[in-house]
Amino acid sequence: MKSFKKLFTSKPRTHIPESSFKFGGMASLKTLDVVPSPAEDAQKIKNAFIGLGTDEDAIIEILGHRDANQRQKIRETYRLLFNETLIDGLNKEVSGDFGKAVILWTYDPCERDARLANEVLKSKKKGIKHLEVIVEMSCASSPQHLVGVRKAYCDLFNSSLEEDILVSVPMPLRKVLVGLVTSYRYDKEMVDKDVAKLEANRLHESIKSKDLAHDDVVYILSTRNFYQLRATFEHYKEKHGNPIDEDIMKSGKGDLESLLKMVIVCIASPEKHFAQIVGTAIIGLGTDEDSLTRAIVSRAEIDMMKVKSEYLNIYKSSLDAAVTDDTSGDYRKFLVTLLGGKI
């Protein structure tokens, strides 16, 4: 085995040309060219709450066309004007899948992820499906977002995110997840091809020897920048013939293998991960609304256009059509709005 010293070399790295792997810039969310004042928006939402029944269309029309900054200003103004939080107001007026989706969307994105993470960590569920959101915030988000989630987590709950992972998640998943959530990756496009080769080989050794929770594996996946890791995965495929996630799944069928596969897909192609989340949520009997909502709410203002294109690629059908077919009522209207469609 290579020594760490060798493995973690510090050669000058190469700036590679701007790739398609950027968070943001491919939103499906449609905001307005001329945005009403936050006070106007807050008042209209309040009006939608008042009277016989709630005016869901008005809520969708407003919140479904505002980005995170605009929603923040609406939240602040609503609180000042009406002496309650917008979230509390919504909680009283909306319900079901529509209610959950609107409320998740209305939260600050870091608070949203902190709450989703806390929910899964407290849920006592087994397996790794429910840990998806933690992998997504660590491996398919910017380092600033992840730190924001950790801060929100500490502010909301009486412990840090890491502490709650240590309590709720068994080894060896715990070791991988703690590594991932504590990362603060370099976020410019900087790749060292020699490091990619060395580390692809190191990952290959760990897969061969079924030692997937080795410190080296965790260090590689949780400290290297996303561009560097993509180069490592590409080198792996060139050198060893198969995509690394396939080799991992061939090496064992446990939760650790599934978790690492999820990590690798999120890093290599967040749009593929989210296309699969939507596909899995929709296809088959019934719909997994929580996953569908999370995917659309999380990515509508980041890269949903890429998720749609990847969905078409994988499922040979349109994500918009699939969501429209599989949902109904206000929930459908809201998701379609976030997807950039007309309701």
Add this chain to the structure above:
Amino acid sequence: MKSFKKLFTSKPRTHIPESSFKFGGMASLKTLDVVPSPAEDAQKIKNAFIGLGTDEDAIIEILGHRDANQRQKIRETYRLLFNETLIDGLNKEVSGDFGKAVILWTYDPCERDARLANEVLKSKKKGIKHLEVIVEMSCASSPQHLVGVRKAYCDLFNSSLEEDILVSVPMPLRKVLVGLVTSYRYDKEMVDKDVAKLEANRLHESIKSKDLAHDDVVYILSTRNFYQLRATFEHYKEKHGNPIDEDIMKSGKGDLESLLKMVIVCIASPEKHFAQIVGTAIIGLGTDEDSLTRAIVSRAEIDMMKVKSEYLNIYKSSLDAAVTDDTSGDYRKFLVTLLGGKI
């Protein structure tokens, strides 16, 4: 050995009364009641640079009485007014220990620590003395400061802090340091006494079995909040008779033991750590100016009054007098100013 599940319990914790363990609030730095405008300060500093020789007294008088926010505004304004950074201006005009100290003080505190960390990681020095600054930013600073340092590190250098630790620091020190620098601790006073007992015992087991780089040890020291850890160390002493850092030093004489002792002192009492840094820098033949400067520059606007009182406690003499006796010229004037004295 207790299972992790048991170890990392999630019982409701107790809010303990405000203790003396807070970062900030005990600065020695004396700022002005009426502060000149940043433009005025920037102009005066520029004047101090111009002409025959540099007017060091003016530089000390201004920068030595401005806090981090005020210095930030001066940096921004200086750059706008004179089309060069204040740091570049200082670099041309000041030198020696005085120059180093003024420049370190003038940096944004997060950038300062990022640069100090990078310097030690690139220095190829052996042992743990030079790793002090990394322990200090992780164990004697707020979580926000540590994240700020990580961000500054990524912005300044072509890698993350963790990546450079992995390259430069051998196992098992690496494992402890990566855990510490990636922490984002809960920062309110919240203590669970049962957890303190369990984890004190877990640490005791690791000391007995000389297994100090065990995952559990790293998790405890790098995820628990400072108040919780102080309770753990106190329980350790009650239950096992000796302070935990003494037991660690009895268990071995390697770098890992010394590093863990440093970690524990920084967490249990940052003022004791910094008093010892100053003491060690001054006592004996010659002075270690770099350590002396780092300690005073780092803590002047945080807790230097507590460091002074701890110094008196340990060395039975005044820190101010020791610094005055052991330094000279503009360097002395500057340090004395940061210590809150008259020059």
